[in-house]
Amino acid sequence: MAILKCSGLTKSFGRVTALEAVDLEVESGRIVGLLGPNGSGKTTLIKLANGLLAPGSGEILVGGKKPGTETKKLISFLPERQCLPDWMSARDLMGFYADFYDDFDRAAAEEMLKRLELDTGKKLKHLSKGSREKVQLIMVMARRAKLYLLDEPIGGVDPAARDYILETIISNYNPEASVIISTHLIADVERVLDDVVFLNKGRVALASSADDLRERHGKSVDMVFREVFKC
Amino acid sequence: MEWNFDSGGPIYGQIVEKLKRSIASGELGPGERLPAVRELAVSAGVNPNTFQRALSELEREGLVYAIRTSGRYVTEDRGIIDSVRRELARRSVREFLSSMEALGFKREELHGLIDLVDTDKKEE
Numbered sequence: 035m036a037i038l039k040c041s042g043l044t045k046s047f048g049r050v051t052a053l054e055a056v057d058l059e060v061e062s063g064r065i066v067g068l069l070g071p072n073g074s075g076k077t078t079l080i081k082l083a084n085g086l087l088a089p090g091s092g093e094i095l096v097g098g099k100k101p102g103t104e105t106k107k108l109i110s111f112l113p114e115r116q117c118l119p120d121w122m123s124a125r126d127l128m129g130f131y132a133d134f135y136d137d138f139d140r141a142a143a144e145e146m147l148k149r150l151e152l153d154t155g156k157k158l159k160h161l162s163k164g165s166r167e168k169v170q171l172i173m174v175m176a177r178r179a180k181l182y183l184l185d186e187p188i189g190g191v192d193p194a195a196r197d198y199i200l201e202t203i204i205s206n207y208n209p210e211a212s213v214i215i216s217t218h219l220i221a222d223v224e225r226v227l228d229d230v231v232f233l234n235k236g237r238v239a240l241a242s243s244a245d246d247l248r249e250r251h252g253k254s255v256d257m258v259f260r261e262v263f264k265c
Numbered sequence: 266m267e268w269n270f271d272s273g274g275p276i277y278g279q280i281v282e283k284l285k286r287s288i289a290s291g292e293l294g295p296g297e298r299l300p301a302v303r304e305l306a307v308s309a310g311v312n313p314n315t316f317q318r319a320l321s322e323l324e325r326e327g328l329v330y331a332i333r334t335s336g337r338y339v340t341e342d343r344g345i346i347d348s349v350r351r352e353l354a355r356r357s358v359r360e361f362l363s364s365m366e367a368l369g370f371k372r373e374e375l376h377g378l379i380d381l382v383d384t385d386k387k388e389e
Contacts, residue, residue: 226312245278256272
């Protein structure tokens with residue numbers, strides 16, 4: 035069964051249509067790149083899946099259910115913006131996440147933090163921006179969720195941090211779960227993707243397996259993207 | 266193992282190619298046990314399913330084999346390894362010939378060129 039299914043999904047904000055008639059299915063065990071320029075509807079789609087927005091028309095289902103209390107157990111969400119209380123330390127956060135989520139794997143979080151050689155007693159506000167982003171990703175990936183929604187996880191980090199983040203994603207998701215990564219930094223993520231979905235002005239411009247796309251075009255997903263979105 | 270992917274064809278194909286070269290050159294020896302897919306994927310920085318697809322392709326070609334409970338191994342069949350080695354060598358020669366042709370060299374000039382490079386090497 036598809037973990038995420040959109041049919042005819044449409045969402046407008048006033049006169050602006052953010053998503054229009056989106057049909058999409060994400061199978062379990064896939065890492066999917068939700069790719070599109072700024073303003074193409076990526077975050078809107080993620081917020082709809084999370085139940086943070088309600089569809090205008092059409093339908094979005096997570097694990098066969100409409101977004102709500104039940105589907106929140108299935109989804110682990112990394113928002114675009116920093117959302118954690120900055121007076122907490124990484125250690126505090128682990129307690130916080132363990133209280134909120136039954137599926138939080140504290141041992142996994144501790145292991146990832148150890149590899150980062152980060153002082154887990156230090157308050158977030160005293161960490162660098164890059165470290166804060168990594169801590170937030172670790173909390174999200176340490177949940178044993180069915181669907182990980184990562185909104186711009188590599189925006190604004192250096193190449194070494196980007197490698198750490200991608201490695202954390204591939205080594206922590208379990209094969210029954212799916213990961214949706216929204217980004218416009220395609221060259222950086224395409225190696226970790228099973229599937230790609232190009233969003234353009236709220237519509238699905240292309241959906242394909244990443245390697246099939248590379249095979250058909252004989253070039254990288256990034257290069258195909260540049261052609262599709264040529265200004 | 267160092268992993269570099271170019272922007273050309275599919276990633277799984279590039280992994281197949283790289284592992285073939287490692288097996289042909291003996292970097293991965295006959296009967297050697299391969300790390301788990303997840304581990305390989307993380308070290309190459311690619312999707313585990315993509316790496317799995319590459320390994321399935323190598324299995325299909327008889328270069329690696331899987332034992333259900335203990336993992337994947339490089340074949341011990343030296344005949345297969347040697348035929349891959351020859352196939353890769355032939356391809357390198359073809360590439361060499363076509364780039365020489367593009368530079369306007371004739372086939373009979375090539376031996377002279379190779380000797381010349383050999384002398385250069387000795388002088389170093």
